[in-house]
């Protein structure tokens with residue numbers, strides 16, 4: 640009998656940079672004034688986009704050895720496809736999660752993980768640090784593992800930047816993106832990289848070197864969890 644080799648579907652991770660062209664997300668202010676960096680207004684959208692781009696590169700650069708690829712799903716929020724949304728209309732988030740997952744499945748990919756990137760913003764400027772959300776109890780372990788690595792290894796000038804200041808850094812929450820991913824059978828996590836409303840966190844969130852470090856830590860851990868090392 641002929642032996643038929645069915646290729647295993649390539650595993651793929653969706654990185655979802657929160658917010659979009661018409662939705663900047665958190666726009667921090669200090670003393671009532673907007674904050675600028677390199678003459679550009681600081682917004683959550685730009686920060687998560689930069690980190691997402693670096694993550695995609697990190698994972699794709701390693702995809703030959705790890706059998707894991709990354710897609711930044713620009714349909715989700717940011718990028719060309721966002722223009723298709725009617726002006727003033729908030730995109731249907733559930734659809735924005737479903738469309739790329741279905742498309743990737745049709746292309747023969749196995750979507751193993753969906754991660755959303757955001758920054759926190761609150762009134763109290765002393766609230767600091769990263770927070771990770773999950774919905775499906777099966778995803779709690781992965782959420783904890785990634786947040787732990789992020790806290791331990793996002794180190795700048797010898798200092799852990801986003802670690803140890805929150806009492807509950809990992810929480811279960813029914814965020815729509817997480818619930819939708821669960822319905823599609825995709826593991827999912829949602830990270831608030833830090834507080835843009837905190838002057839201390841913000842200093843690092845807008846720092847290009849720190850953004851690269853954040854991306855490197857997050858993608859290394861995702862590769863660690865999901866990649867089959869090539870034989």
Ligand SMILES: [Zn+2]
Pocket residue numbers: 657658664665683756757758
């Ligand atoms: Zn956000």
